[in-house]
Amino acid sequence: MFYREAGQFKSTYGADQAIFPIVQDRWFMVLVLLVSYVVVPMFADEYWYQAILIPFIILALAAVGLNILTGYCGQVSLGTGAFMAVGAYATYKLSTGFPELNIIIVFLMSGAIAAAVGIVFGLPSLRIKGFYLAVATLAAQFFILWVFNKVEWFFNYSPSGTITAPPREIFSVLITGPEASPEARYYVVLVFLTVFALAAKNMARGHLGRSWMAIRDMDIAAEIIGIRPLQTKLLAFAISSFYCGVAGALYIFCWLGSAETEAFDILNISFPVLFMVIVGGLGSVLGSILGAGFITLLPIFLTNAPPVIGLEISTELQKHIEEIIFGVMIIFFLIVEPHGFNRLWQIAKEKLRMWPFPY
Amino acid sequence: MSQERRIGDVILKVDNVSLAFGGVKALTNITFDVCEGEVRSIIGPNGAGKSSMLNCINGFYKPTEGIITFKGESHSQMETHQAASQGIARTFQNIALFKGMTTLDNVMTGRNLKMRKNFLWQSLYYGPAMREELEHREAAERVIDFLEIESIRKTVVGRLPYGLQKRVELARALAAEPDMLLLDEPMAGMNYEEKEDMCRYILDVNDEFGTTIVLIEHDMSVVMDISDRVVVLDYGQKIADGDPDEVRANQRVIDAYLGVQHD
Numbered sequence: 001m002f003y004r005e006a007g008q009f010k011s012t013y014g015a016d017q018a019i020f021p022i023v024q025d026r027w028f029m030v031l032v033l034l035v036s037y038v039v040v041p042m043f044a045d046e047y048w049y050q051a052i053l054i055p056f057i058i059l060a061l062a063a064v065g066l067n068i069l070t071g072y073c074g075q076v077s078l079g080t081g082a083f084m085a086v087g088a089y090a091t092y093k094l095s096t097g098f099p100e101l102n103i104i105i106v107f108l109m110s111g112a113i114a115a116a117v118g119i120v121f122g123l124p125s126l127r128i129k130g131f132y133l134a135v136a137t138l139a140a141q142f143f144i145l146w147v148f149n150k151v152e153w154f155f156n157y158s159p160s161g162t163i164t165a166p167p168r169e170i171f172s173v174l175i176t177g178p179e180a181s182p183e184a185r186y187y188v189v190l191v192f193l194t195v196f197a198l199a200a201k202n203m204a205r206g207h208l209g210r211s212w213m214a215i216r217d218m219d220i221a222a223e224i225i226g227i228r229p230l231q232t233k234l235l236a237f238a239i240s241s242f243y244c245g246v247a248g249a250l251y252i253f254c255w256l257g258s259a260e261t262e263a264f265d266i267l268n269i270s271f272p273v274l275f276m277v278i279v280g281g282l283g284s285v286l287g288s289i290l291g292a293g294f295i296t297l298l299p300i301f302l303t304n305a306p307p308v309i310g311l312e313i314s315t316e317l318q319k320h321i322e323e324i325i326f327g328v329m330i331i332f333f334l335i336v337e338p339h340g341f342n343r344l345w346q347i348a349k350e351k352l353r354m355w356p357f358p359y
Numbered sequence: 360m361s362q363e364r365r366i367g368d369v370i371l372k373v374d375n376v377s378l379a380f381g382g383v384k385a386l387t388n389i390t391f392d393v394c395e396g397e398v399r400s401i402i403g404p405n406g407a408g409k410s411s412m413l414n415c416i417n418g419f420y421k422p423t424e425g426i427i428t429f430k431g432e433s434h435s436q437m438e439t440h441q442a443a444s445q446g447i448a449r450t451f452q453n454i455a456l457f458k459g460m461t462t463l464d465n466v467m468t469g470r471n472l473k474m475r476k477n478f479l480w481q482s483l484y485y486g487p488a489m490r491e492e493l494e495h496r497e498a499a500e501r502v503i504d505f506l507e508i509e510s511i512r513k514t515v516v517g518r519l520p521y522g523l524q525k526r527v528e529l530a531r532a533l534a535a536e537p538d539m540l541l542l543d544e545p546m547a548g549m550n551y552e553e554k555e556d557m558c559r560y561i562l563d564v565n566d567e568f569g570t571t572i573v574l575i576e577h578d579m580s581v582v583m584d585i586s587d588r589v590v591v592l593d594y595g596q597k598i599a600d601g602d603p604d605e606v607r608a609n610q611r612v613i614d615a616y617l618g619v620q621h622d
Contacts, residue, residue, distance in 0.1 A: 013496045014489070199482035206481040206488055207467070207474040207495075214457050214468050221455035224417060225535065226443030226472035235478065283459065 019201060036190060041183055049182035050255075052300055057189045058250045060292035062269070063276040064193075064200050064285055065243025070274070071282035072204055073236035074216025075125050079137035081269030082144035083241040084248025085261060086114040089154050091249035092163040095176075096156060103168035103176060107192075107249045114245020115238040117144070122237030126230045141270055145261045164258035176253040185254040192250060193289075196243060201285045203239070212236055213283070279333050281342025290341040298326060366587065367395030370571055371416065371539060376425030378411055378595075385411040386422070386595045393539070398565055398572045400582045402606075403592035404615055409575045410452060412592065413541045416573070417449055418442040430538070443472055448532035449541035452575075454524045458517035462508060462527050465516055466499045469534030499534055505567075506530045506560060522553045526560070533564060539571040540564065546578055554578065558585055583607060591615070 008023060010016040020026045044053060062080060069075050090110035095103060121140040125133050148154050155163050167177035174180040175188045203209055211232050214222035223229055252259050262268070272295055280291020302322040306313055313321070337344055371393040378386040386408045393399045401409045414420040416427060418437035426433050429445060448469070457465050474495060480488040503509055506526055511519060516527055525545060532540055545561065546554045562585060564570050576582050582589060583603040591599040591606060593615040599606050606612055 013493050013500070017489075017492065017496065019484075202484035202488075203478055203481050206476075206484070206492060207471050208478050208481050210460070210464055210468045211471050213460050213464070214471075217457035217459050218455045220419075221451065221457070222468075223439045224419060224443065224449060225469060225531070226440040227468075228440050239478065 017205070019198075019205070033194070037187075041186065044182075044186070046182055049186050052297065053186055054182070054189055054255050056292055056296040057186075057193050058247050058255055059273060059276065059296055060289045061189070061193050061196055061250070062244050062247035062273050063280065063288035063292045064197055065240045065247060066273050067277045067280075067282065067285065067288040068200060068204070068212075068243065069236050069240035070277055071284065071288075072209060072216065073212040073233060073240075075122075075233060075236065076130060076134040077137040077240070078134050078266065078270045078274065079121060079140040079144075080244055080273045081264040081266055082141040083114050083118055083244035084251060084269055085145060085148055085264035086117045086241075087111060087245025087248035088252040088259070088264070089148055089163065090114065090245065091253060092156075092165075093154065095166055095168060095253075099166070102170065103253070104170060106168075107246055107253075110249045111242040111246040114248070115242040118237040118241025118244075119234050122234050122241075125233045125237065138266075141266050145264060148261045160260075162258050162260050163252060165253040165256075168253075178257045180254075189250050189254050192246065196246070197285050197289065200243070204283075204285065208235070216283075275330060279330065279340055281340030284340070284342035286345070287340050287342030290345070294341065298329065302326070366397045369393070370395040370430060371573075372428040373412075373416070374426045374428065376412075376415055376422045376427060378408075378415060378420055379423050384595050386415070386592075388425070389592070389595075389597050391590045391597065391600055393571060393573055394587075395538075395571055396565070396569050397587040398561070398574060398585055400574045400576060400586035400589045401592060402576065402579075402582055402589060406594075407592040408595040409592055410543055411595075413449060413543055413573070413575065416442070417447045417541060440472070443535065446536075446538035447541065448535045448537035448539075450525075450528045450532050450543060450545060452543040452547065454521075454528055456516045456524055456528055456531070459515065461513050461515055462519075462530075463499065463503070463512045465527055466502055466530050466534045467495060469502075469531040470495045470499060472535065498536075502530050502534045505533070505563070522549055522556075525549070525553075525557065529557075529560065529564075533568075533570075536568075537570060539573065542572060542574045542576075544575050544577065546576060546581060554581060561585065 010021065015021070020029060040053065062084060066077060066080050069077050087110045090113040091106055094101065094106045094109060098106075121137060124136045128136060149161070155161055165177045167174055167179055169175065173184050175184045204212075211222065211227045214225065214227055215229060215232050219229060248264065251263070256263060276291035276295045277288055278291070279294055280289070281287025299322055302325055303318060306318065333340070369392045373389055373391050376386055376389045377384070389412065401412060403409050411420060415422045416429075418434075418439045418441060421436045426435050427437065428434075429442075429447065432445070434441075457468060460468070474491055476488045476491050480486065503512060506529060508523065508526055508530060511523060511527075516524060519527065529542075529545065542561070546557050549557065558581060561572060561574070565572050574582070574586065586603060588600070588602055589606045590597060591609070591612050598611045598615060599609040601609075
């Protein structure tokens with residue numbers, strides 16, 4: 001009843017190609033931004049920030065990056081963790097090497113370094129596709145983490161082998177390291193996600209996004225139209241790795257504070273982020289964010305739900321149950337709605353358009 | 360047919376082209392030309408090498424021998440994007456649309472080669488990238504209008520019926536504003552009315568934009584009706600070339616199609 005596009009006429013192509021052509025969608029986005037920037041900080045406490053919000057946003061950023069590569073360009077990658085690690089270690093080296101450099105610039109430079117590494121590991125994509133490419137990116141995952149573990153230069157010869165985020169400020173507010181306030185770190189990651197998600201959406205609806213999707217849907221036809229497969233795929237690898245690199249930098253600098261390569265392990269990062277993209281919806285920016293929400297929030301919900309309804313179970317049992325439910329949910333989603341949350345959201349909108357009349 | 364329709368000089372010349380896959384000879388010493396503004400058909404029984412010929416022309420296959428001259432530029436080997444930027448567009452025998460994208464996006468992708476703003480401008484969207492996008496949207500809408508597919512503009516093409524998909528594919532090829540359009544069996548699997556529609560669109564394209572058309576088709580009545588000249592291939596060799604009446608009367612063509620009695 002309220003979600004109607006009837007009566008909203010577009011008189012220019014510009015209006016028709018706007019990012020949210022329907023008025024209700026625009027208001028919804030404004031609402032979401034308002035809640036995340038104003039309302040959430042009024043109520044959130046340390047636990048919310050550290051356990052829920054910040055990891056959710058950082059992983060959402062990585063999921064957006066992976067969705068560019070896997071969802072839009074159709075190149076399956078299992079190397080997300082490695083590209084995030086490149087971003088994190090690059091930030092560590094740059095910020096300890098040049099302490100006076102603005103940390104935001106350091107983040108972006110680390111993203112660029114991750115992009116360069118992404119291009120190198122994207123080169124096989126011209127020759128191999130699908131599962132075989134996934135295996136090639138798996139090689140990147142293990143190789144890069146191995147290098148970061150073995151070459152001591154990367155963690156400044158610290159005996160523990162960990163990298164620790166040094167305290168850095170912007171506008172004289174501490175935003176990295178263990179002393180930074182959770183609000184400040186929350187705002188930093190939120191701004192990154194907002195800007196990067198918008199940029200991803202813009203690229204996806206432009207001719208670049210169309211050439212990615214063309215390669216994904218029918219590479220031979222794309223080639224004959226004049227799209228160059230190698231350049232297009234490598235650009236997708238570069239941009240995707242850039243996103244992942246920045247996400248990795250934030251992961252250490254704005255969330256964990258210090259970490260080893262284990263934090264970027266395939267089971268910790270690469271698979272979960274791929275699940276986020278699949279559960280959220282391939283080829284959708286909004287879907288990646290919804291998927292990230294689902295994957296990061298579900299374990300927390302499962303941990304907190306039993307005590308609320310008065311069930312007392314041991315932590316180990318809880319952990320196992322959590323994993324079981326998690327796996328079942330993923331399988332359930334893949335069967336019931338393989339196009340992910342984004343498709344569910346679209347169906348809901350289509351239904352709303354008709355409501356309360358079935359036809 | 361309108362009077363002002365004129366056939367110009369040779370735009371495409373295929374000179375002694377051979378193509379072999381290992382020991383299999385797909386094409387042997389094929390020579391023919393296509394004049395600007397004409398409708399040229401390539402016919403022949405199954406496996407005669409018609410699609411291979413088209414694939415050579417737009418650079419998807421590299422001929423083992425011979426030279427292809429398009430608009431005065433000779434190539435023995437051509438890259439596909441080179442062919443596309445020189446103004447060759449094509450459709451496919453089995454529809455090769457981008458199934459996950461809308462009709463509009465498919466048509467816009469046909470114009471991708473003409474869009475130059477880099478990814479940084481695009482990530483901003485507002486400004487130069489948007490201006491470029493809108494300019495091309497207008498051109499894309501003209502093609503959509505021409506082929507009467509306005510109503511399915513925002514429909515994902517994977518959900519469209521076969522006949523419409525063929526039309527969207529033609530739209531995508533046309534969106535590139537090609538000088539030469541290669542159509543690989545545009546009427547395969549269509550009923551009588553759909554074929555008539557498709558013929559009308561092909562002739563309209565030829566008439567209105569002056570696009571040269573190279574056509575592969577199995578329906579002889581269609582071929583004989585709409586083409587100016589016909590090349591006949593059989594087992595990778597050219598067996599006839601000329602206007603439809605000549606070809607129809609040619610004994611070798613009749614033999615190839617109907618079979619010869621060996622005694």
